[in-house]
Amino acid sequence: MQSRSSAYWSVALCLVLIVAFVSPLRAQQFTATIQGIVQDATSALVAGAEVSVINISTNEVRHVTTDREGAYVAPQLKPGIFRVVVERAGFQTATVDEIKLDVQQTRAVDVRLDIGGTSETVTVSATVAPIATVSSTISQTIENKRVVDLPLNGRNPFSLATLSPGVIPAPGSSPFISGGRNATSEVTIDGISNVNAENNVSILDLNYTPSVDAVQEFSVQTNAVGAEFGRLGGGVINLVTKSGTNELRGTLFGFLRDSALDANNFFSNRAGIQKGSFRRKQFGGNIGGPIRRGRTFFFINYEGVRQGAANVGTFTVPLPEWRPDEPVLAERDATHYGFVGGVARKG
Numbered sequence: 001m002q003s004r005s006s007a008y009w010s011v012a013l014c015l016v017l018i019v020a021f022v023s024p025l026r027a028q029q030f031t032a033t034i035q036g037i038v039q040d041a042t043s044a045l046v047a048g049a050e051v052s053v054i055n056i057s058t059n060e061v062r063h064v065t066t067d068r069e070g071a072y073v074a075p076q077l078k079p080g081i082f083r084v085v086v087e088r089a090g091f092q093t094a095t096v097d098e099i100k101l102d103v104q105q106t107r108a109v110d111v112r113l114d115i116g117g118t119s120e121t122v123t124v125s126a127t128v129a130p131i132a133t134v135s136s137t138i139s140q141t142i143e144n145k146r147v148v149d150l151p152l153n154g155r156n157p158f159s160l161a162t163l164s165p166g167v168i169p170a171p172g173s174s175p176f177i178s179g180g181r182n183a184t185s186e187v188t189i190d191g192i193s194n195v196n197a198e199n200n201v202s203i204l205d206l207n208y209t210p211s212v213d214a215v216q217e218f219s220v221q222t223n224a225v226g227a228e229f230g231r232l233g234g235g236v237i238n239l240v241t242k243s244g245t246n247e248l249r250g251t252l253f254g255f256l257r258d259s260a261l262d263a264n265n266f267f268s269n270r271a272g273i274q275k276g277s278f279r280r281k282q283f284g285g286n287i288g289g290p291i292r293r294g295r296t297f298f299f300i301n302y303e304g305v306r307q308g309a310a311n312v313g314t315f316t317v318p319l320p321e322w323r324p325d326e327p328v329l330a331e332r333d334a335t336h337y338g339f340v341g342g343v344a345r346k347g
Contacts, residue, residue, distance in 0.1 A: 030191040030240045032101040035073040036109040038066050038086055045070030046113055049088040056081045057245040059294040079103045079217060079240050084111065092116035095123040102141040103219045103240045138223040140164040147215050155255070155282055155303075157215045158187070158206070161237055164220040173205050178222045180234025187237045194239075213251060213286050214301040216242045244297030248289035255282040277310040 034053055038046045046066060053062040053074040066072045082099040091113035099109060114122060142160045152159055161167050161175055168176040174185040174195050187194045187206060196205045218239035221229075225236050257280040264275040281304075288299035 030079070030103050030188065030238055031076045032079055032104065033073065033075045033106040034077060034082065034084065034099065034101065034109050035071070035106065036084075036111060038070045038072065038088075038111045038113060040091065040113050041115065046088055046091070049086050049091075049113070051111075052085040052087075053077065054083045054085065056083055057247075058297065059246060077101055078243070079105070084109050086111045086113060088113055090115065092120040092122050095121055097123055097125050099126040102143070103217055104139070104221070104238050105141075105219075139219045139221040141217060141219045143217045144215070147212060147217065152212065155212045156209055157212050157218070157239070158209065158237065161218075161220050164222060166222050167220060167235070174234075175237070177220070177235030180232075182234070184233035185235055185237070186229055186232045187239070189239050190241055191238075210239070210241060211284065211286075211301050211303040213253060213284070213303070214241050214299075216240045242286070242288065242299055242301075244288035244290060244299045246290050246293050246297075248287070250285060250287035252285040253283065256280070277308070279306075279308050281306040 038049045038051070040046055045068075047068045047070055049066040049070075049072075051064045051066060051072045051074070053064070054060070055078065057080055062074045062077070064072045064074050079101050082101055084096040084099060086094045092115070094111050094113050096109055096111060099107065101107060109126065140163070142163060146163070147157055147160060150160060158175070159169060162169050166178045170176060170182045174182045174187050176182045177185045189208065189210065194207050196207060218237055221236040221238065223235070225232070229236050257278070259275060259278040262275065262278070264273075268275060284301070284303035286299065286301040288297065290297050
């Protein structure tokens with residue numbers, strides 16, 4: 001009876017794990033949102049219009065309908081390039097193309113429908129909004145081009161957070177943001193917190209530092225962060241990793257840093273000290289593509305590090321004059337000797 005009960009519990013646990021892995025995570029914080037209002041040529045609100053939000057890279061489609069106020073909202077979108085298609089009987093089909101969504105961004109895309117047949121299509125290209133009109137959060141997005149192209153000693157993508165005003169780095173931990181302690185800053189990867197709990201040391205160590213080539217982009221929020229981010233008084237770094245698309249793509253990389261290519265520093269050179277030996281090799285690559293086009297994708301990344309160093313150190317040792325007299329065994333007569341560090345000295 002006990003073995004049968006254990007089997008039932010094992011099956012139940014497996015089902016829970018399967019559901020957890022295949023179900024979408026609705027509370028992830030790295031996603032973006034497209035919202036807007038649909039109007040006709042006379043600025044009248046158009047209710048009941050069908051809105052399709054399409055991810056250009058993967059052909060994933062989100063279908064929503066405008067309410068009686070002509071408004072629509074498409075939340076939980078992965079950062080990327082999108083297309084919005086609006087259809088309504090009696091109107092021409094309207095398409096807004098090349099809509100770039102950054103991590104944690106809410107972007108307004110208003111659409112105008114002109115009278116005509118649905119077989120007719122009006123296509124416009126979206127422009128980058130200079131001012132965020134639907135959010136009070138002050139943030140800066142570090143896009144993939146800067147993540148990959150800018151030089152990084154050690155290839156730590158979080159180092160690029162210092163490109164945002166008010167951010168001071170703290171190697172190995174969350175940075176100081178907007179004058180707050182680094183223990184009050186948050187760092188997330190794909191919506192999951194990447195910091196350890198504070199152990200009363202005012203430092204939040206990072207659990208994981210992703211490879212530069214696996215980072216799609218990240219945003220640095222320095223003020224007025226959203227309500228979904230708790231337990232912080234500084235700012236938020238919100239990073240999203242790459243995912244596969246309908247095209248098979250991959251990259252290879254290799255970086256070498258060798259002391260043979262470096263010059264000696266001024267002080268060691270003046271003292272006649274040779275430069276220390278240092279060698280770091282970083283190499284790897286990634287590949288991503290479709291498993292089932294438009295439905296399932298994969299992305300694999302690998303980075304290896306081989307490092308060795310011989311550093312010059314300076315130490316202070318006692319002078320010969322500081323050496324004590326011959327030690328005397330403490331067992332002879334402890335009343336006539338004083339003890340210093342466990343060795344008896346004659347008094």
